[in-house]
Amino acid sequence: MNKDMLKLGSNRSIIRELFEFSKLKKAELGEDKVYDFSLGNPSVPPAECINESIKDIITNNNDTYSHGYTSAQGDNNVRDAIANDLNKRYNTSYKKENIYMTCGAAASLCITFKALVESSADEILAIAPYFTEYKVFVEGTGATFKVVPADLDTFNINFDELAKVITKNTKAIIVNSPNNPSGVVYTKENLIKLSSFLNEKEKEYNHPIYIICDEPYREIVYEGNVVSHIPSLYDNTIVCYSYSKSLSLPGERIGYILIPDKCFDSKDLYLACLGAGRAYGYVCAPSLFQHVIEKCATYTSDMNEYKKNRDLIYNGLTNIGYTCVQPQGAFYLFMKSLEDDAYKFMERAKQFNIIVVPSDNFGVKGYVRLAYCVSDTTIKNSLPAFKALFDSYKK
Ligand code: PLP
Numbered sequence: 001m002n003k004d005m006l007k008l009g010s011n012r013s014i015i016r017e018l019f020e021f022s023k024l025k026k027a028e029l030g031e032d033k034v035y036d037f038s039l040g041n042p043s044v045p046p047a048e049c050i051n052e053s054i055k056d057i058i059t060n061n062n063d064t065y066s067h068g069y070t071s072a073q074g075d076n077n078v079r080d081a082i083a084n085d086l087n088k089r090y091n092t093s094y095k096k097e098n099i100y101m102t103c104g105a106a107a108s109l110c111i112t113f114k115a116l117v118e119s120s121a122d123e124i125l126a127i128a129p130y131f132t133e134y135k136v137f138v139e140g141t142g143a144t145f146k147v148v149p150a151d152l153d154t155f156n157i158n159f160d161e162l163a164k165v166i167t168k169n170t171k172a173i174i175v176n177s178p179n180n181p182s183g184v185v186y187t188k189e190n191l192i193k194l195s196s197f198l199n200e201k202e203k204e205y206n207h208p209i210y211i212i213c214d215e216p217y218r219e220i221v222y223e224g225n226v227v228s229h230i231p232s233l234y235d236n237t238i239v240c241y242s243y244s245k246s247l248s249l250p251g252e253r254i255g256y257i258l259i260p261d262k263c264f265d266s267k268d269l270y271l272a273c274l275g276a277g278r279a280y281g282y283v284c285a286p287s288l289f290q291h292v293i294e295k296c297a298t299y300t301s302d303m304n305e306y307k308k309n310r311d312l313i314y315n316g317l318t319n320i321g322y323t324c325v326q327p328q329g330a331f332y333l334f335m336k337s338l339e340d341d342a343y344k345f346m347e348r349a350k351q352f353n354i355i356v357v358p359s360d361n362f363g364v365k366g367y368v369r370l371a372y373c374v375s376d377t378t379i380k381n382s383l384p385a386f387k388a389l390f391d392s393y394k395k
Contacts, residue, residue: 100273113137150364173212
């Protein structure tokens with residue numbers, strides 16, 4: 001048996017642990033007495049287009065079309081629809097040949113890493129704070145996972161730290177904006193600076209360094225913050241996308257990889273993704289949902305709900321006295337722990353039936369993450385508990 005896999009399967013992620021704890025607490029105290037901010041499960045229903053399309057597809061097509069295999073890289077019409085949607089948004093000229101359909105962002109990332117990594121010396125960098133599963137996905141390919149420490153003032157990219165971490169073995173850097181867990185949208189200036197920095201490093205090391213742009217929260221963005229289309233700023237960019245959050249379909253496992261023509265070795269890279277999909281047994285993303293995406297690629301769920309929740313929780317917590325990073329996108333709030341050890345703070349919060357995730361898991365110390373994709377009633381009811389938690393530190 002593979003001992004690393006045994007270890008991975010035995011050590012459940014802290015988020016899953018907390019989710020299980022919350023279920024037990026809810027059974028004991030009642031649903032409305034537990035304020036669970038642990039899991040990033042969209043709380044807004046899918047756009048109407050989704051259920052209408054499902055009915056339409058299964059009513060008007062034969063089962064092989066609706067439920068059968070598609071080509072390994074995905075149905076042609078679906079990939080056309082996605083390319084067209086992107087071209088309208090970003091004034092690009094993508095074609096279906098640039099799109100590879102996947103089972104969500106997790107598969108998009110795993111396939112991309114597998115397609116790029118050649119040896120254990122290869123390094124893939126993530127910018128803290130970062131989505132915890134990156135480490136698992138990168139190490140699953142045998143490559144080395146390295147972290148660029150956070151810029152704790154802006155939560156944008158810390159270039160002094162990046163300069164220290166990058167080496168000639170760096171294959172790629174993951175950029176996740178809007179960011180899980182900080183809720184920050186990286187500024188265009190920051191991304192242009194990253195692009196120039198990497199161009200210099202590519203020259204110095206004489207090989208391409210890819211940006212792997214993980215953007216499942218692309219459409220969840222507030223107050224005119226703009227999520228830059230990174231391939232328009234930096235040629236060697238691969239986009240890993242998913243409809244899990246934008247269309248509230250996390251359980252349906254549907255997303256794609258975009259490999260623009262401008263990307264170094266793009267045709268071979270696409271073929272390597274096909275190979276990685278085969279090696280992982282990920283061929284053919286769910287067929288029914290590919291067809292749904294063909295019809296709904298231009299839609300999103302109602303993002304106003306997240307904005308309302310964002311305001312409710314950010315204002316509620318800062319009024320109590322908590323220090324929070326103001327979320328510009330996604331549905332996460334990064335809040336300063338009231339003691340240095342965020343695990344201890346998490347344990348204290350549990351005593352008030354509040355469930356939050358310590359930031360150590362995201363590569364930063366001293367914060368907790370709150371996923372506010374919950375009902376507004378949960379947020380409103382949680383505020384007195386947050387106040388009591390805050391006051392408990394004055395005693
Ligand atoms: N990347 C980030 C930043 C995420 O937050 C998530 C899920 O929460 C994923 C990737 C995985 O997304 P999916 O469910 O589409 O695989």
